[in-house]
Amino acid sequence: MKLSVLDQTPTSNGQTSQQTLQNSVELAQLVDKLGYNRIWYSEHHGSENLASASPEILIAHIASVTKQIRVGSGGIMLMHYSPLKMAELFKTLSTLYPNRIDFGVGRAPGGDWHSTLALHEGKKPRMDNQYEKLKETIMFITETMPEDHPYHNTLAAPFGGTLPEVWLLGSSGSSAAQAGQFGIGYSFAQFISGQLSAPMLDAYRSNFVPSEIMPNPQVNVGYFVMAAETTEEAEYHAASLDLNLLFMEKGMPFKVLSPEEALNYSYTEMDKMRIQHNRSRFLVGSAKEVANTLRHHDEQFGINEAVLGTISHSHEARLKSYELLAKELL
Structure with missing residues (x-):
């Protein structure tokens, strides 16, 4: 299994945005050395606790300070942008860093309504044309716009370079078949829905049409993960993410609090039920326990790759989690 x-x-909490982004550089350089396959950056707008509003800029910087790891978006929220601009951005990145760039697309707003409205200059955004926009972006990237298309004479520069990999991100399974029909990769966000299933991935594989971008189907699954030397230590650090998810569901502003703050928080009975429910979205335990669960999912669902997202108050604990899992699985 690839990681x-x-x-x-x-x-x-208490950390500046500059420190956050420097931590991202340190993480990328570590996992590059450890042999991880790719690193993706998400797009979130109007968020106090997530600093990645412009993944395309992070991709360019991280690719320049790493050596072999693939770098991409997980994902760009295509509803906000034109297909031509996205094709130009990712063709440029892929020309600069051949065989290392991924264009991962999400269909959510990636932020609250105020941010979405501002991104669309006060106009109500369309939500019903995202597959059409993705199809046009792919045609711009591959330089295969049909003669009868209004954009046939519009070219996305630069030309003739290495193509980026294209991935469609989903959390409900409804996009699996569509990803297959486009001949692109499918990334299922287990960390959002907690509902990974074999029929969902089968729908992608059975509908897959080989393309210039991807000759064979590729699946990966995204997990929230906290691994440590012991189960107890992992549970301690995971308390921060438990509280983060709770705050997120309540629409409360927050930064990642320390495990001590999270463990001392006054939870209602409903809060405790939500935390228990959210545990289906991530894996917590010793590195061996987490690795065994990932191996089981690989056997059960045939996933090619696990994409691990670790959120903790301690940057050192975060790095250690990735390091321990590399020792177990790579």
């Missing part, structure tokens, strides 16, 4: 990273650039 990869989803870096949502979490900002801990």
Whole structure:
């Protein structure tokens, strides 16, 4: 099984955005040396605790300070942008860093309504044309716009370079078949829904049409993960993410609090139920326990790759989690 990273650039309480992004550089360089396959950056707007509003800029910088790891978006929120601009951005990145760039696309707003409205200059955004926009972006990237298309004479520069990999991100399974029909990769966000299933991935594989971008189907699954030397230590650090998810669901502003703050928080009975429910979205335990669960999922669902997102108050604990899992699985 391949291991990869989803870096949502979490900002801990008391930490500056500059420190957060420097931590992201340190993480990328570590996992590059450890042999992780790719690292993706998410797009979140109007967030106090996530510093990645412009993944395309992070991709360019991280690719320049790493050597072999693939770098990409996990994902760009295509609803906010034109297909031509996205094709130009990722063709440029892929020309600068051949065979290392991923264009991962999400269909959510990636922020609250105020941010979405501002991104669309006060106009109500369309939500019903995202597959059409993705199809046009792919045609711009591959330089295969049909003659009868209005954009046939519009070219996305630069030309003739290495193509980026294209991935469609999903959390409900509804996009699995569509990803297959486009001939691109499918990334299922277990960390959002907690509902990974074999029929969902089968729908992707059975509908897959080989393409210039991807000749064979590729699946990866994204998890929230906290691994440590012991189960007890992992549970201690995971308390921060438990509280983060709770605050997120309540729409409360927050940064990543320390495990001590999280463990001393006054939870209602409903809060405790939500925390228990959210545990289906991530893996917590010793590195051996987490690795065994990932191996089981690989056997059960045939996933090619696990994309691990670790959010903790301690940057050192975060790095250690990735290091321990590399020792177990790579």
